[in-house]
Amino acid sequence: MKNRSVDIRTIFKLALHHKKAFIYGQLITLAAIIISIPVPLMLPVMVDEVLLHKPHYIVPAIDKLFGSGSAFYYIALVAAVVIFLRFLYYFLTVVTTKIFTKISKYVTFMIRRHLLTHLQYTSMNAYETLGSGAITANLITDIDTLDAFIMNSASKFVASVLTLLAVGIVMIAIDPILGILILFVQPLIMFISKKMSTRIGELKAKENQAIAEFQEDVGETLELFGQIKASNKEEYFFSKSIEQAKKIKETSNAFGFKSVAYEKLSYTIFLSVFELIRATGLLLVAYSDLSIGMMFAMFGYIWFIMTPVQDILSMQYSYASAKAALGRINKVLTLKHEANGREKIQTKALDISLSNLSFSYESSDKEVLKDITFDVPYGSKIALIGASGSGKTTLAQIISGFYEKKSGTLAYNNIEIENLDRHSLRAKIFLVLQMPILFNATLRFNITMGNENIDDTALIRALETAQLSEMLAGMPDGLDTIVGHHGIRLSGGQRQRLSIARMIVADPSVVIFDESTSALDVHTETKLFVALEPLLKDKTVITIAHRLSTVKNADRIYVLNEGKIVQQGTHEELEQQEGHYYEFIKEQLL
Numbered sequence: 177m178k179n180r181s182v183d184i185r186t187i188f189k190l191a192l193h194h195k196k197a198f199i200y201g202q203l204i205t206l207a208a209i210i211i212s213i214p215v216p217l218m219l220p221v222m223v224d225e226v227l228l229h230k231p232h233y234i235v236p237a238i239d240k241l242f243g244s245g246s247a248f249y250y251i252a253l254v255a256a257v258v259i260f261l262r263f264l265y266y267f268l269t270v271v272t273t274k275i276f277t278k279i280s281k282y283v284t285f286m287i288r289r290h291l292l293t294h295l296q297y298t299s300m301n302a303y304e305t306l307g308s309g310a311i312t313a314n315l316i317t318d319i320d321t322l323d324a325f326i327m328n329s330a331s332k333f334v335a336s337v338l339t340l341l342a343v344g345i346v347m348i349a350i351d352p353i354l355g356i357l358i359l360f361v362q363p364l365i366m367f368i369s370k371k372m373s374t375r376i377g378e379l380k381a382k383e384n385q386a387i388a389e390f391q392e393d394v395g396e397t398l399e400l401f402g403q404i405k406a407s408n409k410e411e412y413f414f415s416k417s418i419e420q421a422k423k424i425k426e427t428s429n430a431f432g433f434k435s436v437a438y439e440k441l442s443y444t445i446f447l448s449v450f451e452l453i454r455a456t457g458l459l460l461v462a463y464s465d466l467s468i469g470m471m472f473a474m475f476g477y478i479w480f481i482m483t484p485v486q487d488i489l490s491m492q493y494s495y496a497s498a499k500a501a502l503g504r505i506n507k508v509l510t511l512k513h514e515a516n517g518r519e520k521i522q523t524k525a526l527d528i529s530l531s532n533l534s535f536s537y538e539s540s541d542k543e544v545l546k547d548i549t550f551d552v553p554y555g556s557k558i559a560l561i562g563a564s565g566s567g568k569t570t571l572a573q574i575i576s577g578f579y580e581k582k583s584g585t586l587a588y589n590n591i592e593i594e595n596l597d598r599h600s601l602r603a604k605i606f607l608v609l610q611m612p613i614l615f616n617a618t619l620r621f622n623i624t625m626g627n628e629n630i631d632d633t634a635l636i637r638a639l640e641t642a643q644l645s646e647m648l649a650g651m652p653d654g655l656d657t658i659v660g661h662h663g664i665r666l667s668g669g670q671r672q673r674l675s676i677a678r679m680i681v682a683d684p685s686v687v688i689f690d691e692s693t694s695a696l697d698v699h700t701e702t703k704l705f706v707a708l709e710p711l712l713k714d715k716t717v718i719t720i721a722h723r724l725s726t727v728k729n730a731d732r733i734y735v736l737n738e739g740k741i742v743q744q745g746t747h748e749e750l751e752q753q754e755g756h757y758y759e760f761i762k763e764q765l766l
């Protein structure tokens with residue numbers, strides 16, 4: 177799939193990847209239609225030929241092929257043939273359903289894969305504009321809507337149109353007036369129902385929107401269940417979720433009721449027209465040469481074409497829903513990819529330089545970082561301090577290639593980030609977060625992140641350095657112990673140290689500690705840094721911290737305030753100056 181966005185044409189192009197199956201499917205459908213067309217005709221014709229004693233087509237043919245017989249003989253024979261044809265028709269439709277199901281599942285898989293591949297490269301800035309709830313709904317509900325549409329269009333639509341065409345020809349051959357009347361009325365009814373289907377699509381979109389919002393909201397509430405309870409806010413959060421659930425009730429109520437109302441309305445109009453057609457049939461028997469048997473056959477056809485017409489009508493609804501689903505899917509597919517260049521970082525050494533860098537989140541116009549300029553030579557130890565909300569974490573995330581800057585330059589070994597291969601960058605920089613998020617998997621997976629080349633000895637050594645030997649010894653299944661959703665079975669401090677163990681095995685060139693030891697007691701923190709010292713010696717270390725002891729020994733300290741660097745220098749230089757750093761020291765001494 178080359179194009180980013182998908183439309184109805186893309187769906188059909190994908191379906192044609194299985195060209196052979198598609199053609200077979202259509203041919204078998206055609207065969208099924210040919211078999212089904214004479215079925216409604218055969219027994220009613222016996223009214224004329226056997227009951228009214230006017231042998232015309234079937235009775236002379238039976239006489240010729242199998243010899244003549246009683247009324248029972250003719251009727252039983254024709255009934256047996258009709259039943260056989262019905263079973264044959266059933267068998268062929270099962271085969272076509274199998275073929276088209278395979279095609280539709282292939283197409284939906286390809287679209288899902290396309291969405292997931294796109295998401296994989298989506299920039300964090302763009303991702304946050306939609307959120308996980310909306311995207312999950314896209315991946316599940318909207319793709320299911322497309323699935324239904326593909327089944328309807330690929331198998332039923334062509335079959336229905338062909339059936340109507342064939343029945344039309346047969347009907348005109350039997351009686352031109354009745355046949356033409358039916359053929360004229362069909363498109364008219366379809367036109368009316370098409371008008372209604374647009375409205376249904378809008379209602380479905382509203383319902384899906386409400387479901388996505390609920391999913392996002394309830395997902396968050398359940399995820400933060402513990403925190404909500406701790407802050408005594410159950411009432412607030414759960415009533416918010418109930419409000420969202422109410423919205424689903426209202427929108428699905430509107431959709432459920434109105435879609436059925438509209439669908440049934442077109443159906444009722446359809447049936448009324450059939451009644452008129454039936455009356456016309458009776459009149460034609462009374463006033464023209466239409467036989468009673470043929471009139472019954474016509475009535476049979478009226479019922480017979482109900483299914484294809486109904487399928488064509490539902491095809492219009494499913495088309496409208498598919499269009500709405502495609503609109504939402506394309507919203508995800510047009511999310512900006514993060515810039516990814518070709519140049520790779522070949523050396524272990526990594527010099528970082530920022531110049532006039534500014535940044536704001538997509539969700540607000542506020543500039544979070546303004547005009548940041550500084551260099552981080554390889555091997556240097558840098559500290560970033562500043563009040564809460566001054567932009568330290570944001571800056572760390574931009575340096576790690578997580579968020580994309582808005583302006584200015586950011587270069588690694590003099591290669592601008594836009595020209596840099598992101599994988600090679602992320603392999604070199606490790607950001608240790610204050611609140612690391614863990615996977616609901618084993619301890620081993622959470623440290624190696626799926627890298628199977630790391631052996632257990634290295635893992636145990638990393639855990640030891642991270643001061644987690646005791647925790648490991650207490651784990652029932654050792655490295656195979658499951659840590660729970662988001663690492664719920666571990667304490668905050670253990671999670672932080674696990675993230676440090678993750679960093680140790682990743683062995684990056686640059687480590688950024690973003691208040692990553694804030695949950696540790698001073699004693700453990702000291703032991704941790706002593707153990708880490710030899711490992712960090714030849715690495716660049718950027719530390720974001722609130723403790724003077726952690727910051728003091730840095731080669732250079734940068735003080736951020738409201739997104740700007742307001743002071744920089746060594747501890748000795750800065751403690752001489754009046755300003756934020758001086759205040760920072762004073763606070764620590766109090």
Ligand SMILES: Nc1ncnc2c1ncn2[C@@H]1O[C@H](COP(=O)(O)OP(=O)(O)OP(=O)(O)O)[C@@H](O)[C@H]1O
Pocket residue numbers: 304537539540544562563564565566567568569570571
């Ligand atoms: N994902 C986000 N979307 C929108 N705004 C954000 C986002 N993350 C942070 N901000 C805002 O950006 C500003 C800087 O936040 P940041 O987390 O970088 O500060 P910080 O200095 O690391 O704070 P702290 O010391 O409390 O961790 C704040 O005003 C914050 O509200």
